[in-house]
């Protein structure tokens with residue numbers, strides 16, 4: 359389709375760029391026939407959960423990540439909960455507020471108190487200086503997050519936790535396949551926990567993986583996923599029901615085979631987004647340290663309303679009119695969500711960078727089998743919305759205006 363430069367944005371009455379809505383994300387399903395064959399076999403044997411396919415998946419993930427132990431679970435959230443519980447952690451756990459709510463939920467469910475700290479405006483990741491300021495005698499653990507697959511500053515966080523003799527985990531939900539300083543994410547801190555839910559690059563339908571080089575911790579997580587029963591029906595601690603089923607493991611094994619291809623494709627598409635949008639005023643991207651690799655679980659741009667001429671909220675509305683689905687990950691950030699507002703540690707902190715970022719962020723469609731020509735058209739939509747920013751800003755509601 360030829361796009362005329364004079365074309366009006368759909369929000370001003372022009373024809374939408376797309377005939378059908380482009381979703382923000384979609385899981386990439388591996389080839390069906392090997393899956394269907396194995397599903398049938400599993401049903402015939404009757405061994406439906408935590409069997410040989412779960413073990414094969416764990417071993418394949420272990421090999422890919424280059425870690426000593428991987429334990430498959432039913433989610434990333436239960437993985438974080440089990441880590442806190444098995445290590446008997448108490449008191450305060452430092453977490454970034456600019457993350458998905460599950461990072462906070464896991465801490466609260468485990469009986470600890472989350473202390474939310476600020477992020478870095480450029481990398482979107484937890485700010486090590488803010489972490490250092492937040493550590494107190496009551497801190498038992500820090501949970502870092504590799505936001506959108508961009509590796510957190512693992513080196514600084516390891517230095518801080520070593521010096522203070524506290525634990526370090528990573529909510530690596532977005533990070534399966536990310537690379538920091540030449541090493542795959544998975545080996546940093548005491549343990550890292552991946553999510554396999556359908557919005558993640560490596561999916562098993564649902565599921566989580568704990569990766570660690572600590573044999574004793576690995577054994578405890580294995581026990582913990584099975585109610586805390588270590589085999590003799592004696593319970594060492596109160597565990598969870600957090601096993602992975604054989605069906606999920608089979609999907610995980612097949613998804614792992616196409617993962618590298620998917621990561622490379624997302625990196626190509628992210629580069630294309632950068633090329634087509636970075637010439638516009640007021641649009642910036644997440645910065646990835648040179649030598650690191652992001653999985654681009656999400657592609658998020660930051661809108662400076664004064665320079666771009668439109669607020670983030672008006673851009674969302676204009677893109678929706680073009681039939682382009684957007685999200686604002688993560689707005690509101692965790693500490694500003696209703697259920698967290700009453701927590702003692704959440705009332706005061708202002709977390710200026712988190713507020714700044716969450717009010718300016720727009721996540722654009724990106725998934726592993728998205729075609730480059732669709733990205734081209736999405737970028738053309740953003741370009742034409744910008745060309746007409748004056749006309750669009752007039753129709754904005756007060757809360758969509760320049761002041762965010």
Ligand SMILES: *Cc1c(COP(=O)(O)O)cnc(C)c1O
Pocket residue numbers: 432433434435436457458460461503529531532552553554555565566
């Ligand atoms: C998806 C996600 C989770 C939750 O993963 P589940 O497997 O659904 O428990 C946790 N943290 C982050 C950052 C996520 O994006």
